[in-house]
Amino acid sequence: MSVDKKPVSLITIEPKVLSIDAMGGDLGAAVVVAGMNIFFKQNQDVKFIVHGDGAELEQLLSKYPDLPKHCEVRHCDEVVGMTDKPSHVMRHGKNTSMWSCIDAVRNKQAEVAVSCGNTGALMAVSMIRLRKAPGVNRPAIAILWPSENPQGHNVMLDVGADIRAEASDLLQYALMGASYARNGLNVKRPRIGLLNVGTEDHKGRIELQEANERITEQAENANFEFVGFVEGGDIPSDRVDVIVTDGFTGNVALKTAEGTATFMRELLRDAFKQTPFSMFGAMLAYGALRRLSMRIDPRRSNGGVFLGLNGTVVKSHGGADASGIASAIDLAYQLAKNGFTAKLAARVANGSGIGNDNNIKD
Amino acid sequence: MSVDKKPVSLITIEPKVLSIDAMGGDLGAAVVVAGMNIFFKQNQDVKFIVHGDGAELEQLLSKYPDLPKHCEVRHCDEVVGMTDKPSHVMRHGKNTSMWSCIDAVRNKQAEVAVSCGNTGALMAVSMIRLRKAPGVNRPAIAILWPSENPQGHNVMLDVGADIRAEASDLLQYALMGASYARNGLNVKRPRIGLLNVGTEDHKGRIELQEANERITEQAENANFEFVGFVEGGDIPSDRVDVIVTDGFTGNVALKTAEGTATFMRELLRDAFKQTPFSMFGAMLAYGALRRLSMRIDPRRSNGGVFLGLNGTVVKSHGGADASGIASAIDLAYQLAKNGFTAKLAARVANGSGIGNDNNIKD
Numbered sequence: 001m002s003v004d005k006k007p008v009s010l011i012t013i014e015p016k017v018l019s020i021d022a023m024g025g026d027l028g029a030a031v032v033v034a035g036m037n038i039f040f041k042q043n044q045d046v047k048f049i050v051h052g053d054g055a056e057l058e059q060l061l062s063k064y065p066d067l068p069k070h071c072e073v074r075h076c077d078e079v080v081g082m083t084d085k086p087s088h089v090m091r092h093g094k095n096t097s098m099w100s101c102i103d104a105v106r107n108k109q110a111e112v113a114v115s116c117g118n119t120g121a122l123m124a125v126s127m128i129r130l131r132k133a134p135g136v137n138r139p140a141i142a143i144l145w146p147s148e149n150p151q152g153h154n155v156m157l158d159v160g161a162d163i164r165a166e167a168s169d170l171l172q173y174a175l176m177g178a179s180y181a182r183n184g185l186n187v188k189r190p191r192i193g194l195l196n197v198g199t200e201d202h203k204g205r206i207e208l209q210e211a212n213e214r215i216t217e218q219a220e221n222a223n224f225e226f227v228g229f230v231e232g233g234d235i236p237s238d239r240v241d242v243i244v245t246d247g248f249t250g251n252v253a254l255k256t257a258e259g260t261a262t263f264m265r266e267l268l269r270d271a272f273k274q275t276p277f278s279m280f281g282a283m284l285a286y287g288a289l290r291r292l293s294m295r296i297d298p299r300r301s302n303g304g305v306f307l308g309l310n311g312t313v314v315k316s317h318g319g320a321d322a323s324g325i326a327s328a329i330d331l332a333y334q335l336a337k338n339g340f341t342a343k344l345a346a347r348v349a350n351g352s353g354i355g356n357d358n359n360i361k362d
Numbered sequence: 363m364s365v366d367k368k369p370v371s372l373i374t375i376e377p378k379v380l381s382i383d384a385m386g387g388d389l390g391a392a393v394v395v396a397g398m399n400i401f402f403k404q405n406q407d408v409k410f411i412v413h414g415d416g417a418e419l420e421q422l423l424s425k426y427p428d429l430p431k432h433c434e435v436r437h438c439d440e441v442v443g444m445t446d447k448p449s450h451v452m453r454h455g456k457n458t459s460m461w462s463c464i465d466a467v468r469n470k471q472a473e474v475a476v477s478c479g480n481t482g483a484l485m486a487v488s489m490i491r492l493r494k495a496p497g498v499n500r501p502a503i504a505i506l507w508p509s510e511n512p513q514g515h516n517v518m519l520d521v522g523a524d525i526r527a528e529a530s531d532l533l534q535y536a537l538m539g540a541s542y543a544r545n546g547l548n549v550k551r552p553r554i555g556l557l558n559v560g561t562e563d564h565k566g567r568i569e570l571q572e573a574n575e576r577i578t579e580q581a582e583n584a585n586f587e588f589v590g591f592v593e594g595g596d597i598p599s600d601r602v603d604v605i606v607t608d609g610f611t612g613n614v615a616l617k618t619a620e621g622t623a624t625f626m627r628e629l630l631r632d633a634f635k636q637t638p639f640s641m642f643g644a645m646l647a648y649g650a651l652r653r654l655s656m657r658i659d660p661r662r663s664n665g666g667v668f669l670g671l672n673g674t675v676v677k678s679h680g681g682a683d684a685s686g687i688a689s690a691i692d693l694a695y696q697l698a699k700n701g702f703t704a705k706l707a708a709r710v711a712n713g714s715g716i717g718n719d720n721n722i723k724d
Contacts, residue, residue, distance in 0.1 A: 148625065160559060163567055197522060197613040205525055205610065232617025236625040245614075248567065251559040252611055253618045255594030260622040263510065263598040264654075268630075271650035278650035284643030288633035 015047045015070075016336040017110040018329065021101035022052035023079040025116030026319045029053070032116065033060040035325025037067050039333070044070070046333060049104045051076050051097040076100045080117050082318060086124035098122060102129045105311040111336035114328055116316040123161060123306060130309040133345045138162045138169045139308035140247070141315070142180055143254065149238040151185045156235065157307065158247035159254045165246035167210035170194065174215045175351040176307040176344060177242035178224040183338040184305070184331060187241050189223060193230030195245035195253070203229060215244075218351055303331040308348070312341045377409045377432075378698040380691060381472035383463035384414035385441040386479030388681045391415065394478065395422040397687025399429050401695070406432070408695060411466045413438050413459040438462045442479050444680060448486035460484060464491045467673040473698035476690055478678040485523060485668060492671040495707045500524045500531045501670030502609070503677070504542055505616065511600040513547045518597065519669065520609035521616045527608035529572035532556065536577045537713040538669040538706060539604035540586040545700040546667070546693060549603050551585060555592030557607035557615070565591060577606075580713055665693040670710070674703045 054075030140158035272282035316328035416437030502520035634644035678690035
């Protein structure tokens with residue numbers, strides 16, 4: 001490559017390397033490769049290590065003129081199915097594309113991994129191959145939640161990595177969530193809320209009251225604003241940027257919101273079918289309604305992130321289409337570019353009292 | 363009253379007596395009295411004991427020709443405010459309309475109480491004046507949740523009476539919820555689901571696994587169908603009629619769904635404003651959209667019910683309008699007509715092993 005005819009940069013910028021599990025999504029490898037190409041057209045500062053059926057991937061990549069030069073294909077004989085048990089994959093999954101995808105991060109060949117595979121299996125493989133970061137007791141899954149705030153999304157964690165969380169875990173979720181909001185959503189000083197059944201200090205379980213005190217103490221040092229207890233109704237609001245909760249409550253809240261959104265969409269569709277007037281009205285408003293539908297579909301805010309491991313893993317929705325895959329890859333790229341894994345580790349180590357750098361800002 | 367000119371009934375039907383707290387709602391006593399009148403126009407088989415400012419109530423009732431004959435007004439000097447602490451009301455609330463309203467049920471003068479007041483205070487006053495029913499460890503708040511099933515609503519409990527629930531409490535919620543669905547929603551053999559983060563038997567906390575076994579054992583005897591674990595997305599579905607959970611999770615789920623519905627309504631409104639086409643479309647579809655809005659507003663399914671006390675209390679939403687009040691009164695009437703309080707007590711006593719009647723069917 002000749003750089004003579006381009007503006008010369010004084011800093012050598014190496015392309016970011018992302019590890020992509022091309023198999024295991026509901027729509028197959030073709031959609032994953034199409035998603036890679038959508039991202040690639042916007043941003044060529046990237047290399048992909050792509051895991052899956054070698055012959056199929058070579059053939060799919062050959063459809064795109066420039067993409068193959070940025071890809072290294074790693075053939076894997078096996079694929080993790082959507083119904084495979086995590087325990088089975090942990091014991092017998094060494095030849096799967098998911099395992100190979102995570103190992104590229106483990107071996108420092110790639111910075112962030114992206115997979116559309118089975119969430120439980122991906123979490124299990126990530127745990128045993130990457131291991132928990134120093135000082136982390138319970139890793140968490142953080143997701144993006146469509147909201148009224150300027151960046152359009154709030155972060156919520158944990159949404160299901162672990163059904164339990166002690167006060168110390170909730171404090172770590174606050175630290176990890178703040179770091180993620182800074183590096184993934186570009187929110188400089190995130191507002192953190194602790195999910196509870198009321199906003200008064202005496203509300204909720206004992207571990208929430210203890211976490212409330214401990215997060216308050218850490219807020220200044222960890223460079224976030226702690227807004228205290230928030231309620232379910234605040235999750236899509238502009239009061240917070242990060243919602244901290246245990247994985248049981250977070251998982252129920254997420255699925256309840258998805259269920260509510262689906263139910264409302266069905267009612268809306270039925271409402272429009274009621275009269276010729278409303279049918280004509282729906283036709284006129286089609287574009288607006290389609291944008292609304294995109295905005296509220298939690299799957300469109302594509303990319304759950306596993307936090308608290310020695311490496312960052314982005315979980316794309318299993319049913320994501322090419323643009324959904326592209327948005328998960330974009331999230332992975334942002335996190336890689338910002339050196340998120342190292343920053344998160346420093347932040348947790350510091351907040352847990354095992355680090356010695358009080359000046360980290362990210 | 364002369365019955366000679368009416369068809370003669372062989373059974374003497376006494377009018378049901380409901381105790382109504384006319385104060386404490388956001389919109390004042392006028393809206394409560396208007397709601398009573400809406401119900402009364404549909405159904406004259408009722409007597410109201412109305413609690414609040416005597417002069418104001420007499421004046422409000424005098425606007426309606428027939429209603430006053432069915433009302434007994436009980437003057438109370440004080441009103442519980444929306445921000446009054448439950449502990450304060452418990453100690454100093456004897457002269458409030460809320461207290462008087464609950465006492466009419468305690469004294470067996472009315473069968474069911476209805477109030478729009480402060481939920482925490484109403485629960486507290488209900489607890490100390492009515493006391494827990496024999497065999498009940500933790501009373502629960504049950505709400506109606508708009509759903510895809512034929513009756514249009516599912517029941518969910520507990521949504522916030524208590525933040526804790528052991529396996530034995532969850533079993534009682536299943537028994538109470540089934541009885542409520544039969545007597546309040548007329549579902550003969552309700553389908554009960556236990557809220558969890560997955561549907562496999564090994565999922566979730568230990569008390570959920572124990573409750574799963576204990577509810578399974580009771581299903582046949584208590585005349586309900588147990589569908590096992592359900593997830594957040596099932597709450598508005600046609601898979602279940604009753605969702606059982608602890609008050610912490612239930613409260614978060616309820617508020618998350620309300621927040622999601624509000625957020626979607628705002629996005630929908632914005633979407634319609636985007637172009638002249640979409641604005642015209644929205645005008646044409648106005649009626650359909652308004653019906654949708656009514657259908658999904660959780661406040662329209664008006665009437666949380668306190669279960670597990672020696673008496674039944676219906677909590678109307680504080681901001682309910684006259685038709686919302688009428689629907690809460692209608693729910694109270696259905697429960698009174700079906701002798702719900704006694705049936706629930708028998709059901710819980712039987713399910714808890716302290717009753718001796720295996721043949722109760724309600």
